[in-house]
Every structure is written in C-alpha cells, then in structure tokens.
Amino acid sequence: MWWLSRHQDLLEVHASSRVSASVKSIVQGIVYAAIWCLWTARNKAAFSGIESKVEIIFCNVMSLGFLWFKYRSKNNHISWLEWCRFSFM
Numbered sequence: 001m002w003w004l005s006r007h008q009d010l011l012e013v014h015a016s017s018r019v020s021a022s023v024k025s026i027v028q029g030i031v032y033a034a035i036w037c038l039w040t041a042r043n044k045a046a047f048s049g050i051e052s053k054v055e056i057i058f059c060n061v062m063s064l065g066f067l068w069f070k071y072r073s074k075n076n077h078i079s080w081l082e083w084c085r086f087s088f089m
Contacts, residue, residue, distance in 0.1 A: 026069060033065040 019027075037060040041052040066083045070076050 025073070029068050029072075030061065030065045033068060034061045037061045037064060 037057050041057050041060075044050040044052060062084070066078075066080060069083070070078055
C-alpha cells in the first residue's frame with residue numbers, strides 16, 4: 001500500500017514545518033482542498049469521461065481553499081487578492 005504512506009505524508013506535511021500554528025492550519029486546509037479537488041477530478045474522469053486540465057484543478061484548489069479559509073476561520077476579513085498573493089501569512 002505505497003499510496004497510503006504517501007497520502008499520510010501529504011496530510012502531515014504541515015506538522016513538520018517550522019511556522020506558526022495559524023500558517024500550519026492554512027497549509028493543512030490547502031492540502032485538504034487539493035486532495036478534494038484531485039478526488040473529484042478523478043471521479044469525473046473515471047465515471048463521466050470528463051478530463052480536467054491541471055490549470056482548472058489548480059484554480060479549483062485556490063478558490064476552494066479561499067472559501068474554506070474565509071468562512072471557517074477567524075480571519076474572515078481576507079480578500080481574494082490577499083489570498084492569491086499570500087500576503088496574510
């Protein structure tokens with residue numbers, strides 16, 4: 001089960017970094033958004049025959065990460081422009 005160990009590494013990447021707890025939380029949220037977007041793209045390809053481009057998946061990760069961060073954290077004053085620039089970190 002090689003995929004399980006890599007998956008676990010990806011889920012725990014934020015824990016080993018030397019940054020503040022809030023940045024770790026943001027990184028964790030982005031990783032979860034990426035996993036979700038990759039999963040849905042894979043399901044669309046496997047079950048509906050709809051291929052996704054990398055650019056679309058990346059945009060989905062950015063927008064979903066922004067929405068999750070903005071509406072599930074105390075930093076809900078962040079703008080889309082700040083999110084795209086990562087100027088809040």
